[in-house]
Amino acid sequence: xxxxxxxxxxxxxxxxxxxxxxxxxxxxxxxxxxxxxxxxxxxxxxxxxxxxxxxxxxxxxxxxxxxxxxxxxxxxxxxxxxxxxxxxxxxxxxxxxxxxxxxxxxxxxxxxxxxxxxxxxxxxxxxxxxxxxxxxxxxxxxxxxxxxxxxxxxxxxxxxxxxxxxxxxxxxxxxxxxxxxxxxxxxxxxxxxxxxxxxxxxxxxxxxxxxxxxxxxxxxxxxxxxxxxxxxxxxxxxxxxxxxxxxxxxxxxxxxxxxxxxxxxxxxxxxxxxxxxxxxxxxxxxxxxxxxxxxxxxxxxxxxxxxxxxxxxxxxxxxxxxxxxxxxxxxxxxxxxxxxxxxxxxxxxxxxxxxxxxxxxxxxxxxxxxxxxxxxxx
Amino acid sequence: xxxxxxxxxxxxxxxxxxxxxxxxxxxxxxxxxxxxxxxxxxxxxxxxxxxxxxxxxxxxxxxxxxxxxxxxxxxxxxxxxxxxxxxxxxxxxxxxxxxxxxxxxxxxxxxxxxxxxxxxxxxxxxxxxxxxxxxxxxxxxxxxxxxxxxxxxxxxxxxxxxxxxxxxxxxxxxxxxxxxxxxxxxxxxxxxxxxxxxxxxxxxxxxxxxxxxxxxxxxxxxxxxxxxxxxxxxxxxxxxxxxxxxxxxxxxxxxxxxxxxxxxxxxxxxxxxxxxxxxxxxxxxxxxxxxxxxxxxxxxxxxxxxxxxxxxxxxxxxxxxxxxxxxxxxxxxxxxxxxxxxxxxxxxxxxxxxxxxxxxxxxxxxxxxxxxxxxxxx
Numbered sequence: 001x002x003x004x005x006x007x008x009x010x011x012x013x014x015x016x017x018x019x020x021x022x023x024x025x026x027x028x029x030x031x032x033x034x035x036x037x038x039x040x041x042x043x044x045x046x047x048x049x050x051x052x053x054x055x056x057x058x059x060x061x062x063x064x065x066x067x068x069x070x071x072x073x074x075x076x077x078x079x080x081x082x083x084x085x086x087x088x089x090x091x092x093x094x095x096x097x098x099x100x101x102x103x104x105x106x107x108x109x110x111x112x113x114x115x116x117x118x119x120x121x122x123x124x125x126x127x128x129x130x131x132x133x134x135x136x137x138x139x140x141x142x143x144x145x146x147x148x149x150x151x152x153x154x155x156x157x158x159x160x161x162x163x164x165x166x167x168x169x170x171x172x173x174x175x176x177x178x179x180x181x182x183x184x185x186x187x188x189x190x191x192x193x194x195x196x197x198x199x200x201x202x203x204x205x206x207x208x209x210x211x212x213x214x215x216x217x218x219x220x221x222x223x224x225x226x227x228x229x230x231x232x233x234x235x236x237x238x239x240x241x242x243x244x245x246x247x248x249x250x251x252x253x254x255x256x257x258x259x260x261x262x263x264x265x266x267x268x269x270x271x272x273x274x275x276x277x278x279x280x281x282x283x284x285x286x287x288x289x290x291x292x293x294x295x296x297x298x299x300x301x302x303x304x305x306x307x308x309x310x311x312x313x314x315x316x317x318x319x320x321x322x323x324x325x326x327x328x329x330x331x332x333x334x335x336x337x338x339x340x341x342x343x344x345x346x347x348x349x350x351x352x353x354x355x356x357x358x359x360x361x362x363x364x365x366x367x368x369x370x371x372x373x374x375x376x377x378x
Numbered sequence: 379x380x381x382x383x384x385x386x387x388x389x390x391x392x393x394x395x396x397x398x399x400x401x402x403x404x405x406x407x408x409x410x411x412x413x414x415x416x417x418x419x420x421x422x423x424x425x426x427x428x429x430x431x432x433x434x435x436x437x438x439x440x441x442x443x444x445x446x447x448x449x450x451x452x453x454x455x456x457x458x459x460x461x462x463x464x465x466x467x468x469x470x471x472x473x474x475x476x477x478x479x480x481x482x483x484x485x486x487x488x489x490x491x492x493x494x495x496x497x498x499x500x501x502x503x504x505x506x507x508x509x510x511x512x513x514x515x516x517x518x519x520x521x522x523x524x525x526x527x528x529x530x531x532x533x534x535x536x537x538x539x540x541x542x543x544x545x546x547x548x549x550x551x552x553x554x555x556x557x558x559x560x561x562x563x564x565x566x567x568x569x570x571x572x573x574x575x576x577x578x579x580x581x582x583x584x585x586x587x588x589x590x591x592x593x594x595x596x597x598x599x600x601x602x603x604x605x606x607x608x609x610x611x612x613x614x615x616x617x618x619x620x621x622x623x624x625x626x627x628x629x630x631x632x633x634x635x636x637x638x639x640x641x642x643x644x645x646x647x648x649x650x651x652x653x654x655x656x657x658x659x660x661x662x663x664x665x666x667x668x669x670x671x672x673x674x675x676x677x678x679x680x681x682x683x684x685x686x687x688x689x690x691x692x693x694x695x696x697x698x699x700x701x702x703x704x705x706x707x708x709x710x711x712x713x714x715x716x717x718x719x720x721x722x723x724x725x726x727x728x729x730x731x732x733x734x735x736x737x738x739x740x741x742x743x744x745x746x747x748x749x750x751x752x753x754x755x756x
Contacts, residue, residue, distance in 0.1 A: 004403055011404045011619055022620065023401035025382055026389045026573055028696045059575060060598065061437045061615040067598045098597040189616055195404055197437060197575040197618035217595065219476040220438065220445045237439040238567055240575035240618075241389055242400065318406045 005317045007347045009139040009167055009293045011189040011196055012337035017253065018193055021246040029241050035233035037248050042230050044251035048192075048259060049169065049184055049202045051176035056226040058199040059240050062166040062187030063091065065199035068221035069162045069183050070095050073131050073207065075215045081106065081122055081132045081159070083114040083150070087140035087323045088164055092133040099216050104129070110326060111141045111286040116149040123157045130210065131160050137168030140323045142295030142332060143286040144168065151180035160207050166190060166199075170254065171266045171336035172291040182207040188243060190292070191262070192250050193337040198243045266291040269335035269344055272374040276348040277333075279370030280355070280362040285330045292336040293320075297329065299360050304328040307354055315350040341375050383695045385725045387517040387545055387671045389567040389574055390715035395631065396571055399624040407619050413611035415626050420608050422629035426570075426637060427547065427562060429554035429580045434604040436577040437618050440544040440565030441469065443577035446599035447540045447561050448473050451509050451585065453593045459484065459500055459510045459537070461492040461528070465518035465701045466542055470511040477594050482507070488704060489519045489664045494527040501535045508588070509538050515546030518701045520673030520710060521664040522546065529558035538585050544568060544577075548632065549644045549714035550669040560585040566621060568670070569640070570628050571715040576621045644669040647713035647722055650752040654726040655711075657748030658733070658740040663708045670714040671698075675707065677738050682706040685732055693728040719753050 006013045027034045038057075045055035058065050070092075074080065080101055082092045085108035096103045104126065106118050114134060123129055132154050137144045147163055154161040160182035165174055169184060170191025176184045182204040189196035203211065203223065211223055225236040254262060273294035274284055282296040289295070298304035304321045305328050311317040320332040333347055348367040355362055384391045405412045416435075423433035436443050448470075452458065458479055460470045463486035474481045482504065484496050492512060501507055510532050515522045525541055532539040538560035543552055547562060548569025554562045560582040567574035581589070581601065589601055603614040632640060651672035652662055663673040676682040682699045683706050689695040698710040711725055726745040733740055 004405075006404065006406060008406050010616060011406060014404050014620075016401075019401040019403075019620075022573070023394075023397040025397075026384070026392050027382075028384060028386050028389060029574075030698075031690065031696065059437075059439045060442070061617070063615040064438070064442075064598045095597045098600075099595045187616070189619075195400070195618060195620035196407075196616045197621060217477045219473045220442045222476075237441040238388060238565070238574045239439070240573060241567075242392075242397075242573035243575060312409065318409065320408075 002316050005343060005346050007317060007319045007333050007339060007343060009190065009320055009332060009334040009336070010187070012193060012334060012339060014193055014195060015253070015338045018246045018249045021249045022195065022242045024245065026241055027245065029235060029239055034241065037245060038233050041244060041248050041251060044255065045200055048251065048254055049176045050174065050178065051202045053202050053204055054227060054230050055200050055202045056223055056230070057239070057244070058201065058226070059197070059237070060199050061196060062185065062199050064221070065185045065187070065201050066091060066164055067095050068201060068223065069185055070099055070101070071216040071218040071221050072214050072223045073160065073162070073210045074099070074101055075213065076100055078130045079104070079126060079128045081119065081129045083119050083132060083134040084108070085112055085114050085141065085143060085145065086110050086135065086138035088138055089135045092164065096133070103133070111143065113143050113288045114145045114150070116146055116153055119150055120153045123153065123159060127158070129159050131162055133162045134164070136163050136165040136174060137172060137290035137292050139167045139293050139332070141286045141326065142290060142293050143288050144172065144290035147174070147181060148179045155180035160204070160210060168290060168292055171262060173263045176202055188247065191337050192247065194243060194246050194250055197240050198247065266336055268375065268378065269339070269341065270294060272344055272371040273333050273335055275374045276344070276367040276371035280352065280367045293332050293334045295330045295332045298331060302358060302360065304331055306358060307331055310354045310357065311350055314354070317347055317350045319347065344371055380694050383721060383724050385695060385697045385711050385717060385721060387568065387698055387710060387712040387714070388565070390571060390712060390717060392571055392573060393631065393716045396624050396627045399627045400573065400620045402623065404619055405623065407613060407617055412619065415623060416611050419622060419626050419629060422633065423578055426629065426632055427554045427580045428552065428556065431580050431582055432605060432608050433578050433580045434601055434608070435617070435622070436579065436604070437575065437615070438577050439574060440563065440577050442599070443563045443565070443579050444469060444542055445473050446579060446601065447563055448477055448479070449594040449596040449599050450592050450601045451538065451540070451588045452477070452479055453591065454478055456508045457482065457504060457506045459497070459507045461497050461510060461512040462486070463490055463492050463519065463521060463523065464488050464513065464516035466516055467513045470542070474511070481511070489521065491521050491666045492523045492528070494524055494531055497528055498531045501531065501537060505536070507537050509540055511540045512542070514541050514543040514552060515550060515668035515670050517545045517671050517710070519664045519704065520668060520671050521666050522550065522668035525552070525559060526557045533558035538588060546668060546670055549640060551641045554580055566625065569715050570625065572621060572624055572628055575618050576625060644714055646753065646756065647717070647719065648672060650722055650749040651711050651713055653752045654722070654745040654749035658730065658745045671710050671712045673708045673710045676709060680736060680738065682709055684736060685709055688732045688735065689728055692732070695725055695728045697725065722749055
């Protein structure tokens, strides 16, 4: 009978309108009914990505789509740059290394953001760099990189810009074409309000030129097969039919709200979350906070894992703790997708109780009040 | 208002008990609740696979799991053998070639099965062959290879046997360990009665030895990460949570029926399907028919695609046509997973009407009666 409140940065809650679509009798994927849904979804993805290029649909976790952005663009021995500031930035390095590419790595401290000027200097110093890999919203720390600035820099070079926008795209303003993002990667379980299992990749003309020359091995991840499937409406392999049917509903809901309004909503919730944290003396973590998750430092002497566990076990509230070196040191509240104003208030009310039980001194109601203040400003 | 009847070899119909599980509020994957489900499912998969080895869980189509069985076992320059008899056998060749492995190919005619003696001779002639890739039920033609015989042969050599059992495992008797199958690959959308989006791989000790030495590039497909996740109950990447929750229900249902009874049921339906086809003069296609799908030749002068289309559009009955060279030449009725006795009868009744409309001479009710006769023998 436990009621759950999901304030985690993926999976995020799924609206019943979407999850019930997943439960409908399954369609066969080689039918005109499915082809119509597939076309509609492919068009809708362009709107969500804010791109005129095709958006490819993959049956995988987001990491699979990241891997596809390595094997479809590079040749053995190519030079690549990774601009990283957290766990997900480091994943680019691991994937590249798995394929024998030793990238040049610009690693900002966890909590900082990538400095676009450093990328500019690196590209100037090494004109052979073929691709720059970075992260939009680095949810492991809660920051957002300035992709518009990075895009403007990379666009002036022969390199392509590949952005892991898995957690941020949909929920926080992300303009694939206007920002000169050659490859944007996204997953289904964040702003798309779907279950995990689908991933998406957009690729620019500049990127497609590399795809034709790329010689890293690929079969399942081959973008050429996926692009062809957009034209023929026949996927190369059995696609996750129920998730794609649910995706159609998700895109319909996103369009009905208007993507700009979704961006505004996340931004409002982010301001409320930051205000709530500060009101009870929790120090925010990270420079240039993103709008999909808010990170705060765990009070001195307290173990962050305990807060996370107690919130879940006693109140059914799931938030995220820290990853890697930040394990136990930060807590993270997500506010994207189907997480609403009231959910943030639930999160803070329960956080107040948990911190009190753990011996932290605070004035009950203060985090909630501060969040309310921000929400009322609209 | 159109009612659909799915008699296709994947996706197959999903029981409401399972699809409603998919629609439940999503769990976070880093929780004790999900860890318990993940463990339970991992144990249950061993029963379904009839193996004592771990069964790995992948977020992909079945083809992704096939690719993982190439990159986790081989080194550049290794020798491999593919024993193929249809579309899915040929897929092994394409995947291997994508990774620069030029396999020796034993290709039986489409409709025939692989001759185990030919595999034996090939292994004798070339003791450097490291892996033999083949297919259990080749649904593109409707035949089943004799994996028990092939397994006994390969077990006496240093090579490992890798079997694409995507469409057959669960529904037709498949004894991973007893038949000496080193690697068995399966997908979620066939006998498991789930939506597509999950795939499974079991690996023997002999296979794991190769995994440790394998040097083909891999990140997302790396079995070592997946094996570790079985121990820690923490998946390396966000798993398809809703599908895994639904899988738990599917395995519960499979266990409740008893897997031997599921095998018997498919076998009975296969006999009924074969009898129905023959009763109206349709010639069965393929040697050694499998028990998950029945193929019959399209009557002379008729276009198979028309039968498939008319069945779907006029009666909501989805069956499969031919693939590749068999396009338009065969029709295929699936009988696995949540396809029951009555569904087969619906299929034949509607097929009788469609063939009649297309000008084929038959006595209405004859296919249904012949299928009934077989079903009554139980």
